[in-house]
Amino acid sequence: MSNPGVIILDSCKKSIFQKILNRNSFRYFQIEDNIGESIHLHFDDFRIELSISDFFEVCDAIKEALNNLVNLENFDSYKIDPLFLKYASKHLHDLIEIEIVEIDHDNTRFILNNNRFKLPFLKKFKAITANDLFEINKEPRKYKFFNVKNNKDYFINSQDDTFKPIVDENYIIRDGKHRLFIKYQTKEKAKAYLWKFRNNSFKINFIKHYLIIITRRIIMVIKNKIKKLAQIFNNLVEKVFN
Secondary structure: OOOOOEEEEEEEEOOHHHHHHOOOOOOEEEEEEEOOOEEEEEEOOEEEEEOHHHHHHHHHHHHHHHHHHHOOOOOOHHHOOHHHHHHHHHHHHHEEEEEEEEEEOOOOEEEEOOOOOOOOEEEOHHHOOHHHHHHHOOOOOOOOOOOOOOOHHHHHHOOOOOOOOEEOOOOEEEEOHHHHHHHHOOOOEEEEEEEEEHHHOOOOOHHHHHHHHHHHHHHHHHHHHHHHHHHHHHHHHHHHHO
16 A cells, blocks of 8 residues: 655656757656655656665765765855755856855845735845845745745744855845845844856846746746636536536
8 A cells, every 4th residue: 555645855857858958867856755654766767765864864975975076165065055055056067166255235135026026136135124025025945844934033043153145246145045134133244155156157147037937927827728718618518418
């Protein structure tokens, strides 16, 4: 009997174009938490079963391998948010230096989508409120088992003196903005990790980002319309033939 309590922790599938361009690597990868049993790693048609402790050992081994692979001062995968690391992973081959710098209210910018269109914009610390950041702003990257809203108390309680946010070459905060916002409440300056990339490849292209977001929203609207029309058609067919 299969375990009904299966939670998909994460998954990755190749697009049709990636399958055509690179047919030798895996097409599908998924991590499943089988509650009360084990962790399953799926690579296409292969499945690896691990106990919880074995899974954490594999995670630590991957982190060690990643540290050795990047091999840069101040890079430590154990101290980087896993969601941010996943987001930044496709650019790591261009990462050339991580410098510890001093930042302040005026030279850093926050990415927020606290507007009626829910599109990301850059704002300085003095232009945003705690409500903007913790209540209105919707994070594109979320933990599956964390509050839908970012809990301000959680970030306050998790503050420590060693915390450093990650900024890019344009001093845009790429990770750690919630804790930095709280730190800015009492201090004008803070230390941060400045990630430098070859050819500034980690730079945010807002025009491209907007086009992707708008295209996805249009596709979602079209899908919903088609779904509703299909339901109406099915209802008419049932009425005619019944």
